[in-house]
Amino acid sequence: MTTLARLGKFQHFVDDLAGLDDEMRFEYVLDMAKKHKDDPFSPGAMDDEHLMHGCMSRVWMLHDIDDDGRHWFRGHSDGAIVNGLVHMMTESFSGLTGEELAALTIDQVRRLNLGAMTTQRQVGMMAMLKHMQKLARQDRSGAR
Amino acid sequence: MNGPATAMRQPGSNTPYDVAAVRADFPILARPVYGKRLAFLDSAASAQKPQAVIDAVQRVYGEEYANVHRGLYFLSERATNAFEDARETVARYIGAPHPHEVIFTRNATEAINLVAASWGRSNLSAGDEVLITELEHHANIVPWQLLAQERGIVLRVAPIADDGSFMADAFYRLIGPRTKLVSVAHVSNVLGTVLPVTDIIAAAHAAGAWVLIDGCQAIQHMTVDVRALDCDFYVFSGHKLYGPSGIGALWGREAILEAMPPYMGGGDMIERVSFDGTTFAGLPHKFEAGTPAIAQAIGLAAAIRYVEGLGTAAIAAHEAALLAYMADALASVPGLRLIGTAPGKVSVVSLSADFAHAFDIAAIVDREGVAVRSGHHCAQPLMARMGVEATVRASLGLYSDRQDVDQFVTALERVRRVLG
Numbered sequence: 001m002t003t004l005a006r007l008g009k010f011q012h013f014v015d016d017l018a019g020l021d022d023e024m025r026f027e028y029v030l031d032m033a034k035k036h037k038d039d040p041f042s043p044g045a046m047d048d049e050h051l052m053h054g055c056m057s058r059v060w061m062l063h064d065i066d067d068d069g070r071h072w073f074r075g076h077s078d079g080a081i082v083n084g085l086v087h088m089m090t091e092s093f094s095g096l097t098g099e100e101l102a103a104l105t106i107d108q109v110r111r112l113n114l115g116a117m118t119t120q121r122q123v124g125m126m127a128m129l130k131h132m133q134k135l136a137r138q139d140r141s142g143a144r
Numbered sequence: 145m146n147g148p149a150t151a152m153r154q155p156g157s158n159t160p161y162d163v164a165a166v167r168a169d170f171p172i173l174a175r176p177v178y179g180k181r182l183a184f185l186d187s188a189a190s191a192q193k194p195q196a197v198i199d200a201v202q203r204v205y206g207e208e209y210a211n212v213h214r215g216l217y218f219l220s221e222r223a224t225n226a227f228e229d230a231r232e233t234v235a236r237y238i239g240a241p242h243p244h245e246v247i248f249t250r251n252a253t254e255a256i257n258l259v260a261a262s263w264g265r266s267n268l269s270a271g272d273e274v275l276i277t278e279l280e281h282h283a284n285i286v287p288w289q290l291l292a293q294e295r296g297i298v299l300r301v302a303p304i305a306d307d308g309s310f311m312a313d314a315f316y317r318l319i320g321p322r323t324k325l326v327s328v329a330h331v332s333n334v335l336g337t338v339l340p341v342t343d344i345i346a347a348a349h350a351a352g353a354w355v356l357i358d359g360c361q362a363i364q365h366m367t368v369d370v371r372a373l374d375c376d377f378y379v380f381s382g383h384k385l386y387g388p389s390g391i392g393a394l395w396g397r398e399a400i401l402e403a404m405p406p407y408m409g410g411g412d413m414i415e416r417v418s419f420d421g422t423t424f425a426g427l428p429h430k431f432e433a434g435t436p437a438i439a440q441a442i443g444l445a446a447a448i449r450y451v452e453g454l455g456t457a458a459i460a461a462h463e464a465a466l467l468a469y470m471a472d473a474l475a476s477v478p479g480l481r482l483i484g485t486a487p488g489k490v491s492v493v494s495l496s497a498d499f500a501h502a503f504d505i506a507a508i509v510d511r512e513g514v515a516v517r518s519g520h521h522c523a524q525p526l527m528a529r530m531g532v533e534a535t536v537r538a539s540l541g542l543y544s545d546r547q548d549v550d551q552f553v554t555a556l557e558r559v560r561r562v563l564g
Contacts, residue, residue, distance in 0.1 A: 023178070026511060030562060033504070037563065056519065057503045058533065078533070079501035080563050 006100070010092035014111050025114065029121075032084030039087070041076035052131040056120060057082045059128065061090070063135040070095050071136045075128070082124065088112075089128045101136045104129060151454060161462045163545045166454065169194040170543050180513030183548040187541030188333055188361060188492050189517050190383045193447070200446035201388055204439040212438055213412060213429070227438050230445035231428070237448045238378060239369035240395050244427040247394040247401070248436050252360045253283040255379035255394035256327070258431060259356055260287035262404045263377075264325075270296030273322045275353075277302045277315065277339070278529045279332040282522040284358045288327065298322070304529065308335035308484035316347050323353040330362035334521045334537060335484025336467075336492040338362070345375050354400070360384055364541070365463060365490050367456045370395055386451060386542075387444035391437045401427050408433040451542070459542045463491055466540055470549045477556050479564070483535050494521075494535040497556075499564035502534040508562060512555035514548075 017025055042062065050060040057079030064072045072094045075086035093101065106126045114121050151165040167173050170192045173182060184192060204226065210219035212227045228243070235243040249255040264287075268274070274288045278301055288299050300323070302315040319326065326348040331338050345355045356377040359368055363380040370378045377400075382391040396404075406413055406424055410433035415423040424430045451459065470493055474480055483494040497505060506518035517537040520527045527533065538552055 023511075030508070033563065057501055079503045081504050081507055082501075 006095050007092070010108070013088055013092060014113075017113050029081060029084055029114070032088060033080040034084075036084050036087045037080050039076070039083075041074065046076065052128070056124060059086055061086070061128075061131060061135065063132070063139065065136075065139050069097055071098065071101055071132075071139070073132055073135070081121075085114075085121065085125055086128065089125060089132070093129065093132055098136050098139070101133050104133065161454075161458050163462065163543065167543045167545065169196070169450070171195060171198070173543060177513045177515075178511055180511075181547070181551065183512075183514045183551040185538040185540070185544065185548055185552060186515045186517050187364075187544070188384070188537065188539030190389065191364065191386045191541050192543065193386055193388070193443075194450050196450045197387060197443050197446045201439045201443040204442050209439065211435055223438055226442045226445075227436070230441040233445035233448050234393050235395075237368075237452070238363075238393075238395055239371045241371060242398055245395055245398050245401060247396070247428045247431040248441050249379075249392045249394050250390055250437065251381040251383070251392035252358060252379040253381075253392075255377075255392055256283055256356070256358065257287045258394055258407045259377055259379075259396070260291050262407045262431075263354075263400065264288075264291045264297075265295070266403075266405055268295055268297045268324055271298060271322055272324045273298045273300050273320065275300045275302060275315075275318050275323055275326045275328075275348075277310070277328055278304045279308065279335060279337060279523065279526050280327075280329055281333050281358065281360070282524070283360075284327055284329060284356075285525065297324075301525075304337070304526075305486075307486050308332065308337045308489070308530070309486040310337060310339050312340070312343070315344070319347055319351045319353065321351070323348070323351055325354050325356060327356040327358070329358045329360070330368075331359075331365065331490055332484065332492075332523075332526075333361045334492070334494050334523050334526055334535065335486060336361075336489035336494075337484060337486040338366075338488050338490055341373060341375065345373060349374070361491065364451070364459075366460055376400055382440065382444040382447065385444070385447055387447035388437075388440040391440035391444045393444075394431070398427065401431070404431075406430050406433070410434045412436070454542060460490075462542065463540050463544070466544055466546065466549065467491065467493070469546055470538065470540070470552075473549050473553045474556075477553060477560070479560065480556075483530050483532060492537055492539040494537045496532050496535055497559070500559050502536045504563055505536045505556070505559050508559045509552065509555035512551065512558060514552045514555045516552065 020028060045062050046060050052059045052061055057077050059077045061073060061075040073090040075090045077083040077086050109125045109129055151169050172192050208219060208222040210223045212224040231246050232243045234246045240246055276284060291297050292299050300318045302318050303311055305311050328339055330341055341357055348355045354376040357375045359378050359380040364385045376397050378395045380393055383389040413425050413430050413433040415425050479498040481496050502518040506516055519534050521537055
């Protein structure tokens with residue numbers, strides 16, 4: 001499977017958001033917030049070790065790597081809107097190899113076109129991507 | 145040279161405060177946001193500007209701009225006069241004995257840093273104590289922490305009560321023989337608590353300590369008279385007083401300022417420079433190195449004249465009534481917790497909700513045209529003290545009205561429907 005194919009979920013979000021105006025994009029993000037509001041997350045992982053910095057509300061992220069060397073992420077935020085965005089990011093960029101993750105740039109995040117909604121949101125999502133890349137790098141360097 | 149504000153009242157007037165006329169003086173309040181009426185409830189972060197201020201700044205650049213203090217030509221003379229008139233206006237507004245005791249800074253943060261760097265470095269040594277409270281803005285915490293790291297001074301922090309009230313006994317117990325400076329907010333930017341600064345100043349002076357008052361959240365809501373307060377330093381930011389951003393003021397007692405070394409070196413602050421040594425200008429220029437914020441200072445003076453035209457007592461009465469209205473209205477929304485309910489508080493309501501995070505609330509009410517602040521409000525130690533990560537803060541200005549509050553309450557109901 002190509003990287004492009006593995007980014008299918010991400011492309012799905014990009015396509016969904018592309019045709020929406022500003023107000024509809026906000027409603028889309030709110031729908032994501034409502035959809036994932038009660039998703040379970042390991043209470044034990046909501047600690048300083050799994051806390052990422054750079055978002056306005058608290059975000060915790062878990063990371064795993066499978067036998068094929070693909071990275072998988074799960075995340076949670078105490079803010080519902082950010083929690084929805086965390087799910088968009090982890091769903092978008094899970095299942096990639098370390099090299100594929102490292103090749104992602106903030107331009108990918110820009111393609112979601114959420115910066116028009118608020119700059120802070122886009123900055124937060126860029127921080128999430130960098131955090132995911134960092135977790136993957138640490139894993140590859142055996143620094144878990 | 146500055147036209148009267150349309151909402152200007154006569155001093156001592158019995159005319160009711162006409163908030164609709166006041167709002168008409170602020171052009172930005174008429175602009176819709178997302179197609180909705182703007183309910184601007186973030187004046188504690190930065191206030192909107194009346195047309196009188198916008199006009200004053202435009203007039204500077206359009207008609208009388210040049211660098212100040214050095215030019216011998218017409219425009220420089222005009223700009224210098226307007227700039228120094230602005231200093232006199234600030235001095236008059238805060239009851240300063242002398243205009244040269246008013247130092248223009250970028251904001252209150254720079255003013256506190258100026259005192260910490262100049263007065264602090266030359267007057268404090270290891271073991272000396274600076275006393276603050278738990279409700280301070282980071283701008284009144286971090287400069288002293290830097291001095292603690294550099295000089296080994298001790299930062300003492302007085303606790304506040306669960307409702308955000310000042311705790312007199314605990315505070316005064318912390319004033320001791322090593323206390324050299326008491327540095328406190330006049331009004332809390334998160335809780336609205338008004339500190340009893342007159343009592344604090346008297347107690348500090350009795351112990352031989354100087355007092356700095358951070359007036360950022362007081363200067364726009366009440367009459368401030370530094371001579372009556374008898375404080376030693378008073379700082380504020382102009383942009384919270386309906387003036388431009390980039391201008392603030394430090395007031396200090398003449399004798400203290402005279403004895404302080406310069407904060408920054410450069411143009412305008414010198415008397416004579418040679419490679420053998422430099423002698424410094426007198427007050428206030430000793431502390432105003434480089435080209436100052438000329439238009440901003442003149443704009444601040446216009447803002448002060450505007451506020452004076454409405455009358456600080458009338459503004460305070462309007463805001464107090466509206467704050468009570470807002471507290472009552474918010475009490476009707478289930479699931480809200482008000483953070484900070486000290487008696488006599490002013491201007492701000494901080495809240496948390498059991499149905500949504502502060503950031504979710506701010507993001508959703510924004511779409512309803514309501515501008516409120518969410519986060520730690522540059523007061524993380526206070527957030528920890530109150531047991532919250534973040535709050536939503538709605539803050540009032542002289543143009544705030546009941547419709548702003550009603551719009552906020554209605555928007556909160558939407559948050560409950562969406563995320564509750």
